[in-house]
Amino acid sequence: MAAPRVVMLGRPGCHLCDDARVVISRVCSEIGVDWEERSIDDDAQLAQRYGEQIPVTFVDGEQHDFWWVDETRLRHALSAP
Numbered sequence: 643m644a645a646p647r648v649v650m651l652g653r654p655g656c657h658l659c660d661d662a663r664v665v666i667s668r669v670c671s672e673i674g675v676d677w678e679e680r681s682i683d684d685d686a687q688l689a690q691r692y693g694e695q696i697p698v699t700f701v702d703g704e705q706h707d708f709w710w711v712d713e714t715r716l717r718h719a720l721s722a723p
Contacts (some may be wrong), residue, residue: 645703647720648677650711652697662691662697662711669716 652659673723695708
């Protein structure tokens with residue numbers, strides 16, 4: 643199974659993560675790509691590195707956005723070859 647194209651780092655109870663999740667889910671569903679969410683609370687290194695930036699999104703392994711997800715920018719990144 644291939645790795646998901648979009649990964650969101652967040653944590654439970656984060657309202658910005660809730661907002662980002664809605665955008666990512668909608669865009670990925672419409673485009674037909676997989677995504678996954680990971681909690682920084684499950685990984686001390688992720689928590690230390692990204693704790694002040696959540697939600698952090700990655701597209702194809704590269705950091706894409708933090709604090710919020712721009713829907714147009716995400717669509718563009720996912721449609722690029």
